[in-house]
Amino acid sequence: MAQAPELKLVPTPGQTVGPFYGYALPFEKDNELVNQAHPNSVRLHGVVTDGKGEVIPDALLEIWQADENGKVVSRDGSLVRDGYTFTGWGRVAVDNVGHYTFTTVNPGPTEEGKAPFIMLTVFARGLLNRLFTRIYLPEDTAALAKDPLLASLPEDRRQSLIAAREEDGSLRFDIRLQGENETVFLSYPREN
Amino acid sequence: MSVETTQDESFKNAHVLDPAATAVSQEEISEEINDIHESYRQEVLAGKKPETQPRVDFAPYRSSLLRHPTKDLHHTDPETIELYSPAFGQRDVHALEADLTIQHNGEPIGERIVVAGRVLDGDGRPVANQLIEIWQANAAGRYVHKRDQHPAPIDPNFTGVGRAITGPNGEYSFTTIKPAPYPWKNHHNAWRPAHIHFSLFGTDFTQRMITQMYFPGDPLFALDPIYQSITDQDARDRLVATYDHSITSHEWATGYNWDIVLTGSNRTWMEDEEGDH
Numbered sequence: 001m002a003q004a005p006e007l008k009l010v011p012t013p014g015q016t017v018g019p020f021y022g023y024a025l026p027f028e029k030d031n032e033l034v035n036q037a038h039p040n041s042v043r044l045h046g047v048v049t050d051g052k053g054e055v056i057p058d059a060l061l062e063i064w065q066a067d068e069n070g071k072v073v074s075r076d077g078s079l080v081r082d083g084y085t086f087t088g089w090g091r092v093a094v095d096n097v098g099h100y101t102f103t104t105v106n107p108g109p110t111e112e113g114k115a116p117f118i119m120l121t122v123f124a125r126g127l128l129n130r131l132f133t134r135i136y137l138p139e140d141t142a143a144l145a146k147d148p149l150l151a152s153l154p155e156d157r158r159q160s161l162i163a164a165r166e167e168d169g170s171l172r173f174d175i176r177l178q179g180e181n182e183t184v185f186l187s188y189p190r191e192n
Numbered sequence: 193m194s195v196e197t198t199q200d201e202s203f204k205n206a207h208v209l210d211p212a213a214t215a216v217s218q219e220e221i222s223e224e225i226n227d228i229h230e231s232y233r234q235e236v237l238a239g240k241k242p243e244t245q246p247r248v249d250f251a252p253y254r255s256s257l258l259r260h261p262t263k264d265l266h267h268t269d270p271e272t273i274e275l276y277s278p279a280f281g282q283r284d285v286h287a288l289e290a291d292l293t294i295q296h297n298g299e300p301i302g303e304r305i306v307v308a309g310r311v312l313d314g315d316g317r318p319v320a321n322q323l324i325e326i327w328q329a330n331a332a333g334r335y336v337h338k339r340d341q342h343p344a345p346i347d348p349n350f351t352g353v354g355r356a357i358t359g360p361n362g363e364y365s366f367t368t369i370k371p372a373p374y375p376w377k378n379h380h381n382a383w384r385p386a387h388i389h390f391s392l393f394g395t396d397f398t399q400r401m402i403t404q405m406y407f408p409g410d411p412l413f414a415l416d417p418i419y420q421s422i423t424d425q426d427a428r429d430r431l432v433a434t435y436d437h438s439i440t441s442h443e444w445a446t447g448y449n450w451d452i453v454l455t456g457s458n459r460t461w462m463e464d465e466e467g468d469h
Contacts, residue, residue: 007314007455015404016256023351056259062400064277074276079355080283110273111272119273125259126259128246128260128421149266149268157263178258178259184266186268188269
């Protein structure tokens with residue numbers, strides 16, 4: 001991989017989302033990338049916890065993903081959902097016990113043999129800047145074994161990025177901001 | 193110091209924070225901030241690259257203690273979905289949502305202002321047709337939120353939420369009311385400088401950011417652990433809008449300019465590189 005080109009401008013700093021986003025950022029059907037009645041709808045859920053293992057009741061999460069065929073879509077309509085258009089993006093404020101749910105579909109591999117994943121962004125009161133991570137689907141173990149990001153992590157940390165498939169088909173993905181089994185959070189080229 | 197700040201919080205009991213934490217004085221918090229900033233200055237003098245983002249591990253902001261990762265961010269090259277961003281358009285946001293002063297039957301109380309600027313990426317390219325969301329306290333420093341219970345009036349004519357889609361040159365403009373500072377429970381007699389929360393998207397989802405815009409000359413800057421979590425003065429200055437008389441309009445509203453720079457897009461250079469093979 002070549003060196004990423006230098007930035008011409010210095011990025012503006014982030015700040016915490018704070019405690020009062022609740023009347024501003026959530027919107028109707030924000031966490032429904034597809035309708036629950038969609039034949040392939042999948043529940044993606046989990047809890048967000050802090051360094052003591054306590055649930056965080058004021059976190060906001062966003063996901064961004066390809067569709068079932070691995071196609072990255074570019075369609076408006078995320079904020080005013082018509083129930084038919086898959087836009088690939090969703091947002092959810094966790095509940096009082098730190099739990100979140102998205103209704104979505106399993107993303108397909110974006111290329112043959114690639115491990116499908118969902119991109120996740122975490123915001124919270126007390127978290128001074130957003131965090132990025134990936135939620136990998138657990139099924140394609142061959143693709144997971146070949147994945148460059150997962151391969152670059154020690155075994156005990158890899159698991160924090162792979163969702164569990166529950167009996168009813170739901171995906172379970174817990175987010176641990178700190179401490180034991182801390183989730184792996186990512187940085188990308190060209191951040192500064 | 194005890195750090196159990198979240199356990200008893202609920203919507204009904206929003207301000208039950210650790211009593212020990214609220215007994216900490218401003219002087220103690222300011223001293224902690226100064227110590228961190230001083231060691232940062234020494235590091236820069238010794239040749240360290242200036243920091244541009246807040247530290248997530250910043251103890252003077254007590255709520256951050258248990259909510260920051262302790263391991264370094266893992267560097268990765270973005271793939272597919274990470275090189276693109278969700279699309280928003282006129283279907284999502286009505287043009288009138290950028291005016292926070294017309295959402296109710298009457299005029300909100302306070303100083304009417306226009307905040308306008310551009311959203312650019314790290315290469316200086318305008319970020320066009322993207323979503324900006326803002327939210328803020330009213331002219332008394334009160335949020336329309338169940339968790340904000342401090343004794344300042346709610347304004348029935350002001351909600352404090354706005355949205356806009358950037359124009360072809362990345363430009364945006366919000367009409368609103370200047371927010372006031374408000375007290376919070378980080379320590380004893382803690383007050384946040386007046387600010388507007390901004391939520392931004394770029395052309396790649398890796399550019400996603402949420403931040404806060406401040407007003408020039410706020411006397412609370414030096415005291416605020418959230419603002420001061422950015423250790424570098426030049427970086428902190430990037431969050432402060434500029435008074436701009438060309439945005440001010442005759443007998444109507446004063447104007448502020450604030451341009452926002454996102455991180456760099458990775459799509460273009462990575463695609464170019466693929467083409468080289």
